[in-house]
Structure formats: C-alpha cells, structure tokens
Amino acid sequence: MITIIWGEDKSCKNTLALSFPKPLIDMELDIGGFRRSCRNLPNLPIKDWYDSGQIKLEQYVIPFQMTEEDIKAVRPTKLVIGMKELFYSFAGQFIKHINDPNVSSIMVDTGTLLYDITCQGYLQELQEKQLPLKPDGKGSDGKNLRLQLLPIEYREPYIRMRGFAYQAKAHNKHLIVTHHASDEYGLIKIKGELTEGKTGKRVMHGWNQWGDSADIVGNTYWDKSEKKPFFKVELAEVKELEGMVVEEPSFDKLDMLVKSMRGEL
Numbered sequence: 001m002i003t004i005i006w007g008e009d010k011s012c013k014n015t016l017a018l019s020f021p022k023p024l025i026d027m028e029l030d031i032g033g034f035r036r037s038c039r040n041l042p043n044l045p046i047k048d049w050y051d052s053g054q055i056k057l058e059q060y061v062i063p064f065q066m067t068e069e070d071i072k073a074v075r076p077t078k079l080v081i082g083m084k085e086l087f088y089s090f091a092g093q094f095i096k097h098i099n100d101p102n103v104s105s106i107m108v109d110t111g112t113l114l115y116d117i118t119c120q121g122y123l124q125e126l127q128e129k130q131l132p133l134k135p136d137g138k139g140s141d142g143k144n145l146r147l148q149l150l151p152i153e154y155r156e157p158y159i160r161m162r163g164f165a166y167q168a169k170a171h172n173k174h175l176i177v178t179h180h181a182s183d184e185y186g187l188i189k190i191k192g193e194l195t196e197g198k199t200g201k202r203v204m205h206g207w208n209q210w211g212d213s214a215d216i217v218g219n220t221y222w223d224k225s226e227k228k229p230f231f232k233v234e235l236a237e238v239k240e241l242e243g244m245v246v247e248e249p250s251f252d253k254l255d256m257l258v259k260s261m262r263g264e265l
Helices: 013-017 033-037 046-051 068-073 083-098 111-128 151-170 251-261
Strands: 002-007 024-028 055-059 105-109 174-179 181-190 193-204 216-223 228-236 245-247
Touching: 002 013, 002 151, 013 033, 013 105, 013 174, 013 228, 024 033, 024 083, 046 055, 083 105, 083 111, 083 151, 111 151, 111 174, 151 174, 245 251
Parallel strands: 002 174, 002 216, 024 055, 024 105, 105 174
Antiparallel strands: 181 193, 216 228, 228 245
16 A cells, blocks of 8 residues: 655654554654654554564665865855765665565655655756866856756656655555645735735645555644544545545554455455
C-alpha cells in the first residue's frame, strides 16, 4: 500500500506511519520526528517496536549551504552544496531496502523535504556543469550561475519522485510518505479586486503529484476537545473510502476498511 499522510505539526502523522507492518525502516529527513512519535499515543508501542528491532531508524541530515570561504567572507553561497550527494545516498539506501525481503514497510519523513532535496540535488548537477566559476562569478559557459530550475526542468525531479512509488509497488512494499502542511495560495478578492494571496485553506506542502501512484492520500489532525487524532481520506484507489474519517488511525484500521470495501473480509 502506498500511503501519503499530510498534516500540521504534532498531528500524529508519524504515529500513523509507524503503525504499518514490520519490519519497518524509518528514513528520517525531518530529524526528531521519530523521537516525538514515541510518546504521542500510548496505545501504539512505537518505542517497544524500536527497542525490539521491528523499527529501524535512519537519519539523513541536510547539509549547511555554505563553504569555508563563505564563512570567512561572511556571505551566503550561491552554489548548492551536498544536496546531490544526499539525494543519491538516500536513493541508494531506498533501493537497498526495496530489494530486502526482510523489509515490509519503508517510511519517508518527510516527502516535503525529500522533494526539496530532489530539486536542489538536480540544480546542483546543473551548476556543476558550469564549474569552475570565472573571476566575475559567471560559469565556465559564460552564463550567470544557475540559481533555480526552469519550469521545464522540473520534469526530472518529478520522474525521480515517482520512481520511489513505482519501485515500492513493483517490489510489493508498503511505502508511507509524510508531508508538512502549508498555506494555499490563489486568486482572492480584496476590496473588489482579484489578487494573489492566501486563500485561508491549508494544503499538503511539497510535491503534490502522488495521486496517480498512491493508494491512499489523507490528512491527519488533532481534535483538541476529544484529545485524540483523526485521519480523513481525501483520495483513494478504493473510491468509497474518500471522505471517510478514521478515529485514532492505524494501519490495521485502514487495512480493514480497504478490505471491507473490496469484499475481502
């Protein structure tokens, strides 16, 4: 099952993700997420699963974007540093886990950061084609140093991101990807004039093209009055699931819903 979970901070995204079948690998980019999830819900023994080896934690730290020369000169760097290496290190471990028959589930925390690393890593590859820089700061091709991807160039990061889901499907693994939440921007009316701004709605932050490969996409949220988490299914391969809200969500509850809708129970 490919499951995408997004929500606000401390909304039990990781708690739900870590309830998936074991052995489970938590590939953590958002450092500290696993530690927080260990104490979110006492009814899910996440720390016990970790202590017994059913959950294995891998941490991938995003590098500082500065060189020793930048630090000495007290200036920000224009070169992307270490993102390409981080992406390929992450992807290499992912492929290793995909091919490991002893791994049932792979969790990516978060897809928001993975997408940023994927884009920045590809930008670093393009920048490196312009090295060494000339004294005037321009690339060896005589053009200004690339500082961002062109719209057409996002095709490559999209392909790389889809690859994670396709590989998980092909190897019959559970893939769980968490995402942060962010403000939605769009056309809004201010004093009778249409302008670009915050719509007031919260949406998934990062790459939002999982829909064609994910089995379930949904939002976790914490109900302060009931003091418990909920998960709302927004998009699902089993269409009858869409709009359903699961109280104190876990893999077992989602799996039971999917199987009941398919008539497999």
